[in-house]
Amino acid sequence: MSSRQLLLVLLTLVSGSALAKEPLNNYSFFHNSRMTGHYFYTKVIGAANVNNIQDKLPVSELIFHTPGNSLQLAYTNQAGSQWQATIYRQQIRGQDHFSPANYLSFWVYKTSAATTSEDLPSVFLVGEDSLQVQNLSFDIKAQNVWTRVLLPIKLQDVSDPAKLIGVGFQQNNTNGKKHELYIDDIELVTNDTAPRTSLRPVISGAVGAMKHIDLRWPVIADPAIAFVKIYRATDSKTYKPVGIQFASINRYADFTGVTARKFSYRISFLNSRYEETALSKPVSASTRVMTDNELLTMVQEASFRYYWEGAEKLSGLAKENILGRHDMIASGASGFGIMALIVGTERKFITRDAAIKRFVQIVNFLENTETFHGAFAHFIDGPTGKAEPFFGSRDNGGDLVETSFLLQGLLTAKAYFSGAGAEEKMVRDKITAIWEKVEWNWYRQFPNSKFLYWHWSPDQGWTINHNLVGWNETMVTYLLAIASPTHPVPASMYYSGWANLDSTGRQYRAAWGGTQDGSGYANGNSYYGIKLDVGVSNGGPLFFTHYGYLGYDPHAITDKYTNYFTNNKNIASINYRYCQDNPGGYRGYGDSCWGLTASDGPFHYGANEPVLRQDPGIIAPTGAISSFPYLPEASMKALKNYYNNYGKFLWGEYGFRDAFSLTDNWCADIYMGLNQAPMTVMIENYRTGLLWKLFMSTPDIKNGLEKLAAETAKQR
Secondary structure (H helix, E strand, O other), X not given: OOHHHHHHHHOOOOOOOOOOOOOOEOXXXXXXOOOXXXXXXXXXXXXXXXXXXXXXXXXXXXXOOOOOOEEEEEEEOOOOOOOEEEEEOOOOOOOOOEOOOOEEEEEEEEOOOOOOOOOOOEXXXXXXXXXXXXXXXXXXXXXXXXXXEEEEOOOOOOOOHHHEEEEEEEOOOOOOOEEEEEEEEEEEEOOOOOOOOOOOOOOOEEEEOOOEEEEEOOOOOOOOOOEXXXXXXXXXXXOEEEEEEEOOOOEEEEEOOOOOOEEEEEEEEEOOOOXXXXXXXXXXXXXXXXXXXXXXXXXXXXXXHXXXXXXXXXXXXXXXXXXXXXXXXXXXXXXXXXXXXXXXXXOOOOOHHHHHHHHHHHHHHHHOOOEEOOEEOXXXXXXXXXXXXXXXXXXXXEEHHHHHXXXXXXXXXXXXXXXXXXXXXXXXXXXXHHHHHOOHHHHHOOOOOOOOEOEEEOOOEOOOOOEOOOOOOOHHHHHHHHHOOOOOOOOOHHHHHHOOOOHHHHHHHHHHHOOOOOOEOEOOOEEOOEEOOEOOOOOOOHHHHOHHHOOOOHHHOEOOOOXXXXXXXXXHHHHHHHHHHOOOOOOOOEOOEOOOOEEOOOOOOEEOOOOHHHOOOOEOHHHHHOOOOOOHHHHHHHHHHHHHHHHHHHEEOOEEOOOEEOOOOEEOOOEEHHHHHXXXXXXXXXXXXXXXXXXXXXXXXXXXXXXXXXXXXXXO
């Protein structure tokens, strides 16, 4: 367990907020499956009587209500047995504000007129305790046409829609006949009315890449529009639906899977009843052969969009994840995103003038944001600038680690915007004020403490009481605290706290590492033939080598134990070789599919690492791709594999989706703010060293490293 995981355990893991302005979502059980074959979030009981793949419902890409697929329910009502097929709701991180639920809505396609009302299954709702809380019945007459089923529901058995975890279908008679249905767009809705938009759809841009086309349309503000439906033609005439997009995202990445071919597109708008507008005028674009350098730029630009187009509107800062909360800012992800915006400016994805305007917005917001002895909260509500306790009531104060990630980005921006113009000077001055306001020494908790502490609450004090001990992602916090020109801590805390050798540090490392390897900070063992100087277990998840080194150049950090570029490279190499060895026998693992790190998972966020007990078979593209400075050849091989072979489900509007598991036939729906920017930034550090050069040029940072060097000389 990493320090980040441990903190989440210490927090009350109940997402909660009284934010009235956060947009409400329909409570959805199924729209589309990212993966072909079968849908992960289903369970078939009585499988002998239901067509299934590994006890899960098959996915149909030929018959669907909204593209690109639906669920096939083919069954036999057999005497002496009983079948059930349940579709469980995928818990999307941050989707926790829902419209009132008065009806269960889904669409059904019946393939045979011989399937009568008596042959249709009954429907049941599943509560949190996995017990059926309501049973319903439905009837459809039409054959080979999609029919909407709208069933009134009563939630007296549960306090809110979020306590419903599934919708099920079950056997309703025993006549021994075979039947086939297709089911799509399963959700809870408030009512059966929906306004129609008067807007006409327009595609404002279409750009071809190697195997996908990026489509763009104007930002949609009309609440009557729920989805954008995308049509594609290969002959400029015959348009077929290929996908839908949420109205909150004004682009779509159509992964065609082929290179050097022309495609034409039109779009329409759908309201919440799936009533469709006329189609837009067509546009065309062609896929094309791309060099390795062009592929790198493609990945950088796509991930950059997360922070440029996908930012929280009032602050211009990064959301925790997309598709999650719209109004909630993540401080650490925003620091990473700031560096991605700098890359985007330098690579001319945006103009410098546009970048300056965004940074004026950012610093104006941050100088008025609630802080706690200068430190920012982990999560911030954009409309108010107040701390948002997303992880529970104790998560309502200063988060020193997330503040460190934010400042790493801000100090890089201060170095980048070095022009004489009034706006650039204002950006620099306000970043200086934010940086100098942080009371690093106050976060010692006690005057003579050996450690810095992660979190402080204004009404609960040091209740979380989590001291920062390495090896993990928090080195940057100690380095910045030492470098502070106004509220520094002594450089000796690097060794007393971060590299602590007494029982506190040893017990902490052994507890989350599950081993004594590295419990004394230094490791010294070899794994897969690679000696590891520093690291718990065999190095931990790869984000340890990314988050704190987006600005800090690990080449320039050497303590009494190791040089951290060398150490990070060895951690990446161990991770790579573990995935080649693949002791868990997971599908896909190998020299082009590697990189265990923190990511979304089928049921929760997890910090995966190259040991069996922390390896559930989930690969996050950011693991390998953000390791470009350490293992460029292996990283490029992984990038090409993820794009060329898995792009149909893995590539999207903001680049690679957060994670996937070929073994479980699962892919994340979300992009995470902590994982998209490191790909943009670390690719750039590999290509030009831009962010490293900027950040390391900061006088305060140079001074802090000089203090550490002097302390290291004493320690030897």
